[in-house]
Amino acid sequence: NRQLVLAERPKGEPDDNTLRMETVSVPEPGEGEMLLRTVYLSLDPYMRGRMSDAPSYAAPVEIGGVMTAGTVSRVVKSNVKRFEEGDWVLSQGGWQDYSISTGEGAMNLGKSPDHPSWALGILGMPGFTAWAGLTQIGAPKEGETIVVAAATGPVGATVGQIGKILGCRVVGIAGGPDKCRHAVDDLGFDACIDHKAGDFADQLKSACTDGIDVYFENVGGKVLDAVIPLLNVNARVPVCGLVSGYNATSLPGGPDRMNWLMGQILRKQLTVRGFIIFNTFGHLYPEFSKAMGGWLKDGRIKYREEMIDGLENAPRAFIGLLRGENFGKRVIRIGPD
Ligand code: NDP
Secondary structure: OEEEEEOOOOOOOOOOOOEEEEEOOOOOOOOOOEEEEEEEEEOOOOHHHHOOOOOOOOOOOOOOOEOOOOEEEEEEEEOOOOOOOOOEEEEOOOOEOEEEEOOOOOEEEEOOOOOHHHHHOOOOHHHHHHHHHHHHHHOOOOOOEEEEEOOOOHHHHHHHHHHHHOOOEEEEEEOOHHHHHHHHHOOOOOEEEEOOOOOHHHHHHHHOOOOEEEEEEOOOHHHHHHHHHHEEEEEEEEEOOOHHHOOOOOOOOOOOOHHHHHHHHHHOOOEEEEOOHHHHHHHHHHHHHHHHHHHHHOOOOOOOEEEEEOHHHHHHHHHHHHHOOOOOEEEEEOOOO
16 A cells, blocks of 8 residues: 655745555455545645644644545445445445545445546535635626636635626636637636736736626635725625745745735625635535536536646646646546446
8 A cells, every 4th residue: 555644844835755555455444434446536725734743623644644635445344334345335435445434424325437537526625616616605696807817716716606607797807828819718707817917916906897796716826916906895805825834934925915915804894704615614515515416417518627647746736736837627547446
């Protein structure tokens, strides 16, 4: 059983020394346990937080501990009711070939799900994040303008497409012309602005002639700087993630703008609300599942996955995810299905 364990806490960007591959024997499931063989491993930005021991909503991975991750696996051997050999299972198996589960928090996907890996993306945590953050906090009304960055990732792409279904104008922000083209041509966004362009803030302003009613916050940094002046009175800001700063070791320099920001919130009567998907909105998962299942079936939502083979390639693939090298939901394929 190959495992990727946390070797040291990264300072800044993770590197080749952050994780270490170890090989241990395949565990034997005890009473009330099952053995799972990982087929798909999800890579997600939140994992950078687990590498750090700074205070957060979840405990960090211990040094020497297996990195945590959502996984889609198959049951090899089961002593758990409701799970049989061969079943597909969504669980928190971690960065390893095999894992043991008691079935708690695990979801049985059945013997032959159509797209098993989608449980890590559009039908799982990222898709749910997009749906819940947008509908519960963003609460967009028809004709309003929604802005979302990381627009071709699993969260952003879903936010934008749901926004279109709800009758809104959707402006994406993404890194580079290929991603921007995909957002407009394939996902149906009204516009998509490249945040690497020199005149990014001006382009965003031109694309949001009626201002911004919902800013779905995925990235922070200079994107947030450009968005705030464009927010309308009563705009809503679901605070989902701040990926531009996940590798930061200090706060950015420059004048203290805390009072200016609070002034914007006050004068524009903004709703700014953070959420941690399963903590905040876990009870809504069945409602999301039903809605998303219907949209996918009707072809109203598209989903782009980027599959990378081999557990050994997961560390580099993760470093690349935080740099924006991914184009779509990054998944590591480990086992044969
Ligand atoms: P993505 O697959 O979209 O990957 C992250 C993307 O962020 C990169 O591809 C890159 O896209 C973009 N990015 C990275 N650095 C910058 C930067 N400096 N400026 C602008 N964009 C940048 O990730 P997900 O869809 O999985 O997640 C999106 C966000 O949602 C993250 O912040 C994540 O932490 C958050 N999240 C929060 C949850 C919650 O419960 N609150 C749950 C799930 C996700 P590009 O090249 O287009 O710039």
